[in-house]
Amino acid sequence: MSDVKLAFVVQKPQYKGETSRLAITHAISYQTVEILLEDGETVTPKLCFIGEGVLGLQKGQNAMDLYGITSTESHMKNTLLVDLDVLVCKEDLAKYGIPEDAMPTAEDMGADKSIQVVPFAEIQKAVEEAKHVFFF
Amino acid sequence: MGNLTIGCYPGLVGSMSYDFAMKLAEAAVDKGHKVSIWFSGNATGSVKANQKHLKDYSTGEKHLKDLLAKGVEICTCEACTVARGIKKDEGIPGVQWNAMHWFLAKVHAADRALLIGGE
Numbered sequence A: 001m002s003d004v005k006l007a008f009v010v011q012k013p014q015y016k017g018e019t020s021r022l023a024i025t026h027a028i029s030y031q032t033v034e035i036l037l038e039d040g041e042t043v044t045p046k047l048c049f050i051g052e053g054v055l056g057l058q059k060g061q062n063a064m065d066l067y068g069i070t071s072t073e074s075h076m077k078n079t080l081l082v083d084l085d086v087l088v089c090k091e092d093l094a095k096y097g098i099p100e101d102a103m104p105t106a107e108d109m110g111a112d113k114s115i116q117v118v119p120f121a122e123i124q125k126a127v128e129e130a131k132h133v134f135f136f
Numbered sequence B: 001m002g003n004l005t006i007g008c009y010p011g012l013v014g015s016m017s018y019d020f021a022m023k024l025a026e027a028a029v030d031k032g033h034k035v036s037i038w039f040s041g042n043a044t045g046s047v048k049a050n051q052k053h054l055k056d057y058s059t060g061e062k063h064l065k066d067l068l069a070k071g072v073e074i075c076t077c078e079a080c081t082v083a084r085g086i087k088k089d090e091g092i093p094g095v096q097w098n099a100m101h102w103f104l105a106k107v108h109a110a111d112r113a114l115l116i117g118g119e
Helices: A020-030 A061-069 A072-081 A091-093 A120-129 B017-030 B043-049 B063-067 B078-082 B100-108
Strands: A002-010 A042-048 A085-089 A116-118 A131-133 B002-006 B032-038 B075-076 B096-098 B113-115
Touching: A002 A020, A002 A120, A002 B100, A020 A042, A020 A072, A020 A131, A020 B100, A042 A120, A042 A131, A042 B100, A061 A072, A072 A085, A085 A091, A085 A120, A085 B032, A091 A116, A091 B075, A116 A120, A131 B100, B002 B017, B002 B100, B017 B032, B017 B113, B032 B043, B032 B100, B043 B063, B043 B075, B043 B078, B075 B078, B075 B100, B078 B096, B096 B100
Parallel strands: A002 A042, A002 A131, A042 A085, A085 A116, B002 B032, B002 B113, B032 B075, B075 B096
Antiparallel strands: none
């Protein structure tokens, strides 16, 4: 029985590059990792957005219509559907003038979790609790 | 000895970060550590076989074959790879193809895990 805590820290804007999106999809894959682990072994990522990483998370995205690609909003909803903890830095949202209620929700899809807008100190705590930290 | 997992995301051409990841893996395995490498993003372009090594460009194939021969486990993200037009039968033999959970599983077992970022 062992759980390995991870922190995925996204500090690059969505759509600007590929890796900020890969952080999300890699974190989501925790849901299926058990097929490669022994019984009782788990991986628990926390997905954290800081700095410019908070850009491009807002709801109302039309990436599929305009570019034919899945929107970050859709990916964010999927993170909530698979019960990931998603932390978005409160101070950085304020810095860029993004209201907290602009964050997507997935209640309409049946998700129990919501994006947590938290002070940076909370994200720091998640980083300190993680065995491995990955910066994207 | 330790267990090292490297997530490698940069493209083969365009920065030296890819080269650094390969050198680091080689140094670790030569010291007797167990090493796993996960390719995602632009790094997946490096798993195509029959690369011509022009001296002005980094090469992936030679490094990967050498690392595979030394027992390093190497896996490429299947989705990232096919999105770049590389089919499985065009890949370097011995490189595994899997989904992102392969990386997380290796991270679970790792003493140290590093992410060599892209772009």
